Every structure is written in C-alpha cells, then in structure tokens.
Amino acid sequence: xxxxxxxxxxxxxxxSAFLVVYENGSYQKDxxxxxxxxxxxxCPINAHPLSLKERRMFAKALDQSGDFKRGYLKxxxxxxxxxxxxxxxxxxxxxxxxxKQQAHLFFKEDLGIANGQAWISPLLWKATKESLSxxxxxxxxxxxxxxxLYHAPFFNIYEDGKVCMGTVKIDIADDCTLDDFxxxxxxxxxxxxxxxxxxxxxxxxGNIISLWQSLIGSHKKFPLKxxxxxxxxxxxxxx
Numbered sequence: 001x002x003x004x005x006x007x008x009x010x011x012x013x014x015x016s017a018f019l020v021v022y023e024n025g026s027y028q029k030d031x032x033x034x035x036x037x038x039x040x041x042x043c044p045i046n047a048h049p050l051s052l053k054e055r056r057m058f059a060k061a062l063d064q065s066g067d068f069k070r071g072y073l074k075x076x077x078x079x080x081x082x083x084x085x086x087x088x089x090x091x092x093x094x095x096x097x098x099x100k101q102q103a104h105l106f107f108k109e110d111l112g113i114a115n116g117q118a119w120i121s122p123l124l125w126k127a128t129k130e131s132l133s134x135x136x137x138x139x140x141x142x143x144x145x146x147x148x149l150y151h152a153p154f155f156n157i158y159e160d161g162k163v164c165m166g167t168v169k170i171d172i173a174d175d176c177t178l179d180d181f182x183x184x185x186x187x188x189x190x191x192x193x194x195x196x197x198x199x200x201x202x203x204x205x206g207n208i209i210s211l212w213q214s215l216i217g218s219h220k221k222f223p224l225k226x227x228x229x230x231x232x233x234x235x236x237x238x239x
Contacts, residue, residue, distance in 0.1 A: 013222045020047075065155070071175035083178065084124075084143060085238055093128040095238065096182055097143055100222065108195040111155075111209060118215040121222045126161075126237050129172040133161040134189065136227050141147060145235040150227040151203035153211070154196035159201060161230065161237075168192045204228060 020034040035054055036044035073088040078192075085095040099122050122137040134157060136150040137143060151157070156164045168188050172181060180187040202208050204226040211226060 022235060039172050055066075061138075072156060073175055073176070073178045075180060080179065080182070080236075081142075083182075084234070086178070091128055091130075091137045092142065093126055094181060095124070095126045095180060097124045097137065098122065098186075099140055103190050103217065105190065105212070106193045107212070111195070112217050113209060113212045116216045118212065119219070119220065120223045121150075121153060121224055123152060124234065125182075125185065127181070129174075129176075130170060131161045132165065132185055132189065134163055135161050135230065135232070138224050138227060143234050144239070145233065147234045149230055149232045149234065149237070151230050153204045153208065153222070155196055155208070156192075156198065158198050159230065161232075163189065163190065164198060166195070 023147070033050040034047050035050045036048075037046040039045050055229065062231060063125050071096055071238040073086055073092060075083075078237070080096070082098065083094060083096045088092050101120060103118050103120050104115070105120075106115045122140055124135040124137055124143060126133045126135075134154070136152045137147065151159070152177065156166065158164065165188065170188065174183060182220070197203075197208070204211055205228055206226055211223075214220065217223065
C-alpha cells in the first residue's frame with residue numbers, strides 16, 4: 001500500500017481562477033471566456049483570454065477516466081491468443097473463446113445429475129464487470145466475425161446467452177487486468193451450481209438432463225450434434 005502520511009496537511013495554493021464567461025446577448029450567442037492569475041496574497045490579477053494551455057489543464061483536472069480504469073482489461077503481457085475483442089471503456093467488455101476441454105461441473109441435487117468432470121463443447125464468452133454471456137461453438141478453430149453461435153448446453157442461461165449467476169457474488173475491480181478478468185469469470189461460471197432451465201427452454205436437441213448424466217464421469221466427448229443455433233454470429237455481439 002502507498003504511504004500517504006506525508007500528504008496530510010499539504011497545502012495547495014491558487015494559481016488560476018476558472019472561469020469568467022461572457023456572452024454577447026445576440027441570437028448567435030458568441031462566448032468569450034476569461035481567466036485570472038493570483039498574486040502572492042491570493043488576489044486575482046491579470047485577466048486574460050483562456051489560453052490553450054489552460055484549457056488543457058482544465059480538461060485534465062476534470063478527466064477521471066485514467067484513475068477509474070487505469071488497468072482495466074489491460075493484459076499482463078502479450079494479448080492472450082484466445083481473446084477476440086476488447087472494449088476497455090468505463091463499462092467495457094471482453095470477448096474470448098475456449099476450445100474443447102474437461103471441466104468440473106456442479107448441479108443442484110434435485111436435477112439428479114452427479115457433480116464431476118465432463119467434456120464440454122468449445123465456448124464463446126462475453127463479459128462486462130457485472131454480467132456474463134456464454135455461447136457454444138461447433139468449430140474447434142479460432143472463431144471469426146461470421147462464426148455461427150449456438151446455445152450453450154447448460155442450465156441457468158437465457159435464450160440470448162446471458163448467464164443467470166443467482167447468488168454468486170461478482171467482484172471485478174475497476175483496475176482488473178485482462179488475465180484476471182477472464183480467470184475470474186470462468187471460475188464464477190464453473191464453480192456455481194447449475195439448477196434450472198430458464199423459461200423451460202432446452203438449449204440442446206435432446207433431453208439436457210440425460211445428456212449430462214451420460215457425460216459426467218465418462219470419457220465421452222461432448223456430442224456437438226446436440227447443439228442448437230441461436231441465429232447469432234460473433235459479429236452480432238461485438239457491441
């Protein structure tokens with residue numbers, strides 16, 4: 001942590017007074033802006049038109065974006081190969097993908113599905129600080145803007161791909177790096193309990209409960225033929 005004791009009691013002295021705004025009163029509303037300096041006694045002197053340098057100082061003083069998002073979505077090193085898109089604005093988002101993999105999944109007891117390891121399909125992820133959307137992919141290579149997206153074959157996901165996180169406490173800091181951002185969201189997703197279908201819509205062609213019962217604890221690859229398209233492409237979610 002930064003030691004700030006020496007900052008206590010530090011005095012700030014006036015340098016410039018912003019801003020005196022004059023208007024000519026005509027229908028064209030011409031504006032003239034005047035600034036003042038201060039003498040050693042703190043009295044305003046030297047009235048003058050607002051200079052370019054002063055305008056820049058004023059804009060910098062009002063701009064808090066650098067403090068708010070100084071490290072947000074910034075990679076620790078080179079950009080990870082599985083990252084497809086970044087929008088590091090104040091409520092920006094990242095889009096990345098994961099290939100076929102084994103994951104440890106948790107299910108609510110009344111579903112009748114054991115918790116355990118299973119192969120899952122390739123996935124496409126889109127996340128902001130507050131929300132997560134997940135889609136499935138059929139192709140195992142790197143997606144492009146025209147790649148067709150499919151419904152992720154899990155419970156707790158709306159038709160548009162947004163994940164219902166339930167009671168999971170989401171804690172993404174304003175300066176969260178890209179690497180930590182991705183790791184946190186994947187942990188939130190896979191460490192939560194899948195509990196129910198939203199709006200009673202199955203995201204797969206067959207019975208989703210039977211599907212996961214057959215995959216958990218087995219070495220079977222996820223049957224990609226069970227995925228259903230959701231009429232979106234990668235390009236559709238880049239906004």
